Amino acid sequence: MMRPRLTIFDEPLLYTEGLSKLLGQTEIFANIHICNCPQALALVLKDDPPEFLMISSNMLILTDLYKSVENITSKNKGIKIIIIGNDYDVIDIRKLFNKGIKSYLDKNSRYDEFIKSIQALLLNEIYICDHAKNRMINFISHEQNQTKIHIKDPLTKRELEILKLICDGLSSKDISEKLFISINTVETHRKRILLKLNVKNSVGVVKYALENHIID
Template identity: 30%
Template sequence: MKDIINVALVDDEALFIEGISLIFSNVDNINVITTANNGLEFLEYLDKKESSTPLDIAIIDIQMKPMDGFELVESIKDKYQDLKVIVLSSHYKSNIVGHMIKLGVSAFIPKNANKQLLVTSIESVHQSGIYFTESDKEMLIQYMNSGSKKISLSPIEELSGREIEVVKLICQENTNQEIAEKLFLSKRTIENHRQRILDKVGAKNTVGLVVYAIANQIHPLP
């Protein structure tokens, strides 16, 4: 049986929220526990949240008022670092995708995506922290190569052979437990490796590690 994934929907289009909620009502393992029509309303919910039901993923739009998706993501990552974010937006361009990923967004899905892609992205983000399509990776490469927007992380030489091995497995969307089993190590050892890698490369989360791996050709496009 799959884990129940509790999500929040944040979008200023009421009909869109109703439509996505209806879609999820027919998906056994995805549960919409709250909705909001703008970023401020959602932050107020998070600040006052009293329910013991954990919120796993926030699915948000970019173009909202009075607080847009960029500002909302920055606020979430500042105050609620464990909350994963999926952006669901019609603004699907390399500079926006790259910027949102750099902020720590776990996935970026266009609003014209089908139900299966959306469900798959939610399950992947819940399981491994990220979901990148090949289009996302190509856009990320464009973003990183766009001069002033180059992502600055520490050089690959700072990582040991074992740490590079761990990074590769993280990019393949393996959990800490799965990596531990593949490398014949304990889960605790992998957790320590992951934190040490984050500290070395200057990344804040798994998304940042994937950005680092692509930039250094540890995890190149197929």
């Protein structure tokens, strides 16, 4: 099997060159390329996209990161994106995976965990670092005893559809455009969903959806 190529989109140079040399010793990658600015990355992706791309939260704010990942994966289906995040929320991490990333590591992840994530990606698996995984477990489980919410009125088919889009991080405007309904209608559905689930906000909706296996 041919060895993949890796592009690292991060700074400072001292750190990225050090990481590049360490990875070079493993002989996992055919070559490792460093990009320190968006223009350099755009050129690499246009002319010769690598199989693996590591993007650091140093380089892009979260909203730009979503757009960038979506843009890259839409043009390069085979590219495996690794995000080095800055203690992102569980919902943000989920959204990044929905946009097409294959691995998420936090800034406090160690080198050996980075290697573990590479090995998982080589096997066409996804990878989430232990630190983020623990946050997900805490997010899903209640502080002492986990209790499932039992709702009196079941959600309608449309409400379930909107619930899933809320979990994907879509705004009311995004949902209205996607489903071809007015924002007012979306807001009415949102209120009914919160009422039926007995939760206060979108975080409560996501918790319910995860606990009841409506979303993965």
